Amino acid sequence: MQLMEGEREEILACVKEVLGENSKTNENLIPILQQVQAKLGYLPALAMEKIAEGLDAPAADVYGIATFYNQFRLNPPGKHEVRVCLGTACYMAGGNITLESFERRMEIKEGETTPDRHYSLDRVACVGCCSLAPVVVVDEEVEGKATPTRVDGIMLALEEDRENTGKQESEEGEKSGQN
Amino acid sequence: MKKVGKTDPQKLYEDIREQAREWSQSRQEKPRVLVGTATCGLAAGALQVKEDFMREIEAKGLDAEVIEVGCIGHCYAEPLAIIAKPGFPPVCYGYLDEGLVHRLVEDFLAGDDPSYEYAMAALERNDEFPTFEDFPRGVYEEKLILEHCGHIDFGKIESYISRDGYSALAKALSGDPGRVLEEVKAANLRGRGGAGFPAGKKWESCLENGEAEKYIICNADEGDPGAFMDRSVLESDPHLVLEGMILCAYAVGARQGYLYIRAEYPRAVKHVREALEQAREKGFLGNSILGTDFSFDLEIFQGSGAFICGEATALVNSMEGKMGMPESRPPRLVQEGFRGKPTVLNNVKTFAYVPLIINRGADWFKETGTAESPGTAVFSLVGKVNNTGLVEVPMGTTLRQLIEEVGDGLPNGRQFKAVQIGGPSGGCLPESSLDVPIDFDSLHEAGAIMGSGGLVVMDQDDCMVAVARYFLEFTQHESCGKCTFCRLGTKHMLDILTGITRGEGDAETLELLKELGEDVRDGSLCNLGRTAPNPVLTTLRYFYDEYKAHIEEGRCPALVCRDLILYYIKPSKCSKLCNVCVGSCPTEAIYTRDDGLKAIDQDKCVKCDNCRKACPTEYDAVIRLSPPVLPAEKERKAK
Ligand SMILES: Cc1cc2nc3c(=O)[nH]c(=O)nc-3n(C[C@H](O)[C@H](O)[C@H](O)COP(=O)(O)O)c2cc1C
Ligand code: SF4
Ligand code: SF4
Ligand code: FES
Ligand code: FES
Numbered sequence: 001m002q003l004m005e006g007e008r009e010e011i012l013a014c015v016k017e018v019l020g021e022n023s024k025t026n027e028n029l030i031p032i033l034q035q036v037q038a039k040l041g042y043l044p045a046l047a048m049e050k051i052a053e054g055l056d057a058p059a060a061d062v063y064g065i066a067t068f069y070n071q072f073r074l075n076p077p078g079k080h081e082v083r084v085c086l087g088t089a090c091y092m093a094g095g096n097i098t099l100e101s102f103e104r105r106m107e108i109k110e111g112e113t114t115p116d117r118h119y120s121l122d123r124v125a126c127v128g129c130c131s132l133a134p135v136v137v138v139d140e141e142v143e144g145k146a147t148p149t150r151v152d153g154i155m156l157a158l159e160e161d162r163e164n165t166g167k168q169e170s171e172e173g174e175k176s177g178q179n
Numbered sequence: 180m181k182k183v184g185k186t187d188p189q190k191l192y193e194d195i196r197e198q199a200r201e202w203s204q205s206r207q208e209k210p211r212v213l214v215g216t217a218t219c220g221l222a223a224g225a226l227q228v229k230e231d232f233m234r235e236i237e238a239k240g241l242d243a244e245v246i247e248v249g250c251i252g253h254c255y256a257e258p259l260a261i262i263a264k265p266g267f268p269p270v271c272y273g274y275l276d277e278g279l280v281h282r283l284v285e286d287f288l289a290g291d292d293p294s295y296e297y298a299m300a301a302l303e304r305n306d307e308f309p310t311f312e313d314f315p316r317g318v319y320e321e322k323l324i325l326e327h328c329g330h331i332d333f334g335k336i337e338s339y340i341s342r343d344g345y346s347a348l349a350k351a352l353s354g355d356p357g358r359v360l361e362e363v364k365a366a367n368l369r370g371r372g373g374a375g376f377p378a379g380k381k382w383e384s385c386l387e388n389g390e391a392e393k394y395i396i397c398n399a400d401e402g403d404p405g406a407f408m409d410r411s412v413l414e415s416d417p418h419l420v421l422e423g424m425i426l427c428a429y430a431v432g433a434r435q436g437y438l439y440i441r442a443e444y445p446r447a448v449k450h451v452r453e454a455l456e457q458a459r460e461k462g463f464l465g466n467s468i469l470g471t472d473f474s475f476d477l478e479i480f481q482g483s484g485a486f487i488c489g490e491a492t493a494l495v496n497s498m499e500g501k502m503g504m505p506e507s508r509p510p511r512l513v514q515e516g517f518r519g520k521p522t523v524l525n526n527v528k529t530f531a532y533v534p535l536i537i538n539r540g541a542d543w544f545k546e547t548g549t550a551e552s553p554g555t556a557v558f559s560l561v562g563k564v565n566n567t568g569l570v571e572v573p574m575g576t577t578l579r580q581l582i583e584e585v586g587d588g589l590p591n592g593r594q595f596k597a598v599q600i601g602g603p604s605g606g607c608l609p610e611s612s613l614d615v616p617i618d619f620d621s622l623h624e625a626g627a628i629m630g631s632g633g634l635v636v637m638d639q640d641d642c643m644v645a646v647a648r649y650f651l652e653f654t655q656h657e658s659c660g661k662c663t664f665c666r667l668g669t670k671h672m673l674d675i676l677t678g679i680t681r682g683e684g685d686a687e688t689l690e691l692l693k694e695l696g697e698d699v700r701d702g703s704l705c706n707l708g709r710t711a712p713n714p715v716l717t718t719l720r721y722f723y724d725e726y727k728a729h730i731e732e733g734r735c736p737a738l739v740c741r742d743l744i745l746y747y748i749k750p751s752k753c754s755k756l757c758n759v760c761v762g763s764c765p766t767e768a769i770y771t772r773d774d775g776l777k778a779i780d781q782d783k784c785v786k787c788d789n790c791r792k793a794c795p796t797e798y799d800a801v802i803r804l805s806p807p808v809l810p811a812e813k814e815r816k817a818k
Contacts, residue, residue, distance in 0.1 A: 029500040030483055034442065068502050068659075069483035071442050088405025088602065088635050089561040091649050097787055104765060104785075124443065125404035125653075128411075129219030130561035131254040131568065142222035148789045149763060 001075055001113065003044065011047050014039045019054040029055060033066060041077040075113045078120035079165070080158050084110075084146075085135040087126030093133035094147065099123060101151040102136075118162050186470030192349030195461055196340050203341035210243040210264040210288055212236075215257065215329055217250035217414055218407070218446065223257035228275045232260070235284035243288055249415020251329030254568035256299060261330070262287060268305040270298045302330070315584040316566060321547060323555050324531040325571045328415035333450050336457035339418040345463050347534035348422055351429055352471050359430040360386065363533060365541035367553050372398055372489075372526030373604065373630045374706070375552070375619035378533075381523060385513040386431045388521040395428050395436035396517065396524045398494060399447065402486035403602030404653060406633035408557045409527040411569050413440065413447040416531075417454035421477065423530030425463065426537060428475040431523055435476060439494055442481040451479060486603070486657035490705050491524050493659065504659045505705035528557055548574030552618035556629070562599075562636040563589050572617070579613040582636055593638040597722070601630025603650045603657075604710035606717030607643060626717045628710065642739035643722040644729055647715045648676040654711040665708030668699035672715060679726060681742040682733035682806075689726055693719055733806040741786045745807035748790075750776050752800035760801060763793035781809070 003011075018035045022028045032051060037043050043066050052059040066072040084090075084099040099121075103109055106119045113120040127135050132144025138154055146154070214220070214229045232245045251259045256273025262283065263269040270293050272283065279297060286292040293308070300311040311317040322328075332338040339345070351359050364379030385393060397420060401409040413420060424436050440448050455477055458464040466474045480498055487493045488503040495517050497503035516522025532554060536544050545553045552574040561567050564586035572581055578598055582588065589595055597607040606627035608615065615625045622629050637646065655669040672695050678684050679692075696712030696719075703709045719726060728734045735743040748760070748769075755775040768783035769790060777800075779790070791801040804810075 026500040027498075030497065031481075034481060034483070064502060065500075069485050069488075069497075071484035086404070088403075088599070088633060088649070092562060092635065092637065092641055092646070094788065100785070101765065101787060125402075126407055127218060127222070128407040129222035129254070129257075130405065130407070130559065131219060131257065132222055133561070135222065142218075144222055147792060148765070148787050149792060152765070 001115075003046075004117075007044075008046065011040060011044055012050065015047050015050040015054070019051070024055050026055065026057065029057070029062065029065060030069070033062075033072060037072060042073045042075060044076075045074075073122075075111070075120060076117055078113050079118050080161070081120050081122070081137075081139055082106075082154075083122045083124045083137040085125070085127050085133070085137070086123045087130065087133075089126070089130035090133040090135050095134040097148060098134050098136060098146050098151060101148040102155075105151065105155045116162075118165070119158070188349050188352040188469035188471055191462070191469050192346065196343070196346070199337035199340035202337045206244065207263070208265060210241070210262065212243060212245045212288075213248045213261040213263065213330070213332075214245060215249065215251040215259040216247040217329075217411055219250070219254045220257050220259060224276075225258045227277075228258045228260065228280060231277050231280040232284065235281055236288065239284060239289050241284070241288055246332050247334070248329050248331065249333050250325075250411040250569055252325060252569045253299065253566065255566050259299075259329075261302065262293075264288065264293075267293055268301040268303040268308065268310075270295075270301050270308065271311075272297055273299045316570075316587065319572055319576060319580050319585050320570060321555055321573050322571050323535055323547070324412060324416075324419065324528060325557065325569065327419070328411060328569070331416060333415055333417060334453060336418060336454065336461060339416070340461075343538070344418055344534075345422055345461075347537035348425055348429075348463060349469060351426055351537055352469050352473060356429050356432065359426055359537060362536055362541050363430070366532075366536045366544040367541075367551075368529065368532055368536060368544070369552060369554075369619060370526055371528035371532075371557070371632075373601070373628065375629060378525060378529055381513055381525070382427060382431050384511070385521045385523045388514060390521050392518075392520045393431055393433040394517045394520055394522040395424055395431070395433045396494070396498075396522060397424055397436070397438045397527055397530055398489060398491075398524055399438055399440040399444070399527050400482050400489035400494065401441060401444075401527075401631065402489040402657075403631035403633045405561065405599075405602055405635055406559050406631045408559050408569060408632050410444050410447050411559075412527055412531055412557075413438075413444070414450050417447075417451045418458065419531045419534060420527055421451075421454055421458055421464070423533035424477060425468070425475055426533050427523060427525070427530065429473055431521075433523070434474055435478075437478050437480045437498065437517075439480050439482050439488075439498065441484055443484055448479060448481060455479070485659075486653070487659045487705075487707055490707060493705070494524065495522065502659070504661050505707075507704055549616070549618050551620055556617050556632070558632045558634040560586050560634050560636070562634075563593055563595075563638040563641075564636040565590055574618045575616045577614050577616050578608065581617065581634070582613070586636065589636065589638055593640075595636070596639055596641060597637045597643065597646075597718075599627075599635040599637065599646065599714070600633070601628040601713070602633045603654045604628055604706065604713055605630045605633075606713045607637070607646060607721065608717065609721040612721075626713070626720060628713070640737055640739070642680075642735055642737035643718040643725045644676065644679055644735075645737075645739050647718045648673070648680060650714040651676060651711065654707060658707060658711070662703045662705075662708055664699045664702035665704070665711065668695055668702070669708070669711050671695055672699070672712070676715070679729050680735075680740040682729055682740075684730040686730075688730065689719065689723075735805045738803040738805050740805075743807060744786065744803045744805045745781060745809065746779050746784055746786060746788075746790065747802055747804050747809060748777050748779055749800050749802055750774075750778075752798050753777055754798050754800070757795065757798065759793050759795060760790035763789040765789065 048062045052062040136146040216225045258275045301308045368378045369375040488497045492506040493503040512522045548554045557571045566587045660666045753776045768780045794801045
């Protein structure tokens, strides 16, 4: 995914900061990746490159670790992060149908982010409230009994926000155009 | 005796406990509202309930405290709260909402009416209202490690200490480390991470190793996609696990330990982090614990979400910053573990039993459970069962008792079909296996495993082929790729299963599937591969006919496999006065026929089930047909 304006500088500064806070041993690779992801929301290729340089390790190793573990995401998170639970209880209650409904509405697949970075869609395993299956986590809020009809409701609220953001941006654009 | 100078750990501890008890008593003088804010409580709106309580209490100018507690165990009735008011037994309420909170504050906290009509149960014996023990669930349940879950304030170490928390540590420190080991061995405590290996034996091998540097690790990776017991224990009663780990460290002579907690469990990480700080402050962790010359400290390592990292050797590899791949054993971890040093790795629950065993003795522990599997089993009970939640029953309880009594059976007359135990490494057992007692060995014989403690009840609407495919897809995805059988064998099996859910295959396919399963089981290095075929092999063994229906008739009896069903609106049931389903369909597949009834354009239908859910119950006109063949007459009329 393309970097946004100013993102490159942000990534470089973040990696530098995290590397400064940790001793540069391989044992710290996973904690370093976790800290960078916590700050940036994901692990851009550029960050992995710089971490590898910092630890004096082959970039392929860092990339290998990042792809091996499910926690690391290589796509930027959307403004709204939707995670669909596909743990056992949720799957049995139709979680995959819920996931598909989101895929259809967002026009992306599981694991992807929309080009405008408004949405990202992921799957998770058991969120710990199986009694409410199927469960989705929208940003940090857990929503129970998320059948496809509920998906429509959730999307309605999120879409409204998208339109508003879109408007604001174009207004801002107009304003700056005037100057 | 491990004493330094004049300080006696027992004496020091008693002073600390005295203070904690004073704190706790002064707290108990006021009414308290304990709101369950474990993950499922949060999802059901516990924080809102907490706010409602605080607002109502303030509005009435009452002097009452609202405290967050962990998992109370009755998830089906979330949000839950316990009200403890001096002069009354503590009472638990479920299904809380704003109205009920208002009422409880007004009638019970401000007035003196506990509103028993809304109560679930009392928590102490009394003359007025039954306790949880008086219900069938309470008769079968026996809470050892969950005893304090949902009752103590996880954020305050005093809450734990005032209930004799850390007294096992004080007791142990007053004696020889060998006594701890002897007690754990005598108790025959078996590891709760799945395999049931005796903890005492493991500790002893580590001790005997003789190296000065040793490590203790708590496995809180909990990778089973349908289980949440370990997290609940860590979130609700973190000190119990810490105390168990410190006792283990004392027994084997370790100075440093780690809790390997998955990063997806931020609340567990937070609670444990706070607990560690408080334990250090009180002198239960760190240098010279309780004034003795025993020093030990603990750190958190956040796992990164790979199922395989729950496996002992893979876990250690990932802690060392490597790819989480298993190693062939020997050497075992107790010989060469973390950083090449002898290491004891145990599950969260295994450690949680240790303080109880040290306090009350091995004989007490063995009174519960069976001879070969003493103690209790903890499950997250989910699926088609009334009382979902976290349950703890003595080993030896039968599956039937667990489902019918503790779980209160299946909802509104649903028909039991199978129970899945042990997650991706476990199996599906049918009705005929329900009298199998729950213990490590009996479950293994029946083809399932004790495993991680996920227990999913399934009914006639659950397809066994789809379930087997679900778990295999999970393990296939999580296979670390080291063993050819595990990597390619599971892939091949998954392809076959996917085919079966589409109606492809014949009798030979099923035979091949079974053989592949056996090959993967026998040819893989670690237990991920060795147990991955279990869900497939058990369903083949117990639900062969269901597989056959898929491939011979192109029919999914549970109406789940989407390539084998179609959605159809029964003209005889559909109403002309209704068009609810039309708007519910995301692909505009539903149209109105010439006669005003609705019908589905099969080319557009994505089988999302929306219309079936939307159709009002008085009509129930949308049905699924399998095999996917339209009744002849309808199509003609349609276009
Ligand atoms: C694929 C795989 C995943 C595992 N996941 C876990 C886990 O999440 N938690 C756990 O305690 N043990 C897990 N185990 C078992 C551990 O390897 C190990 O046996 C256990 O942590 C030892 O602790 P115990 O003796 O107290 O059970 C897993 C094993 C395998 C093969
Ligand atoms: S199952 Fe879904 S896609 Fe098919 S007709 Fe019903 S609502 Fe439409
Ligand atoms: S919702 Fe049911 S009754 Fe109503 S139009 Fe659709 S199929 Fe007919
Ligand atoms: S399986 Fe989804 S919350 Fe447990
Ligand atoms: S009662 Fe809901 S998490 Fe246990």
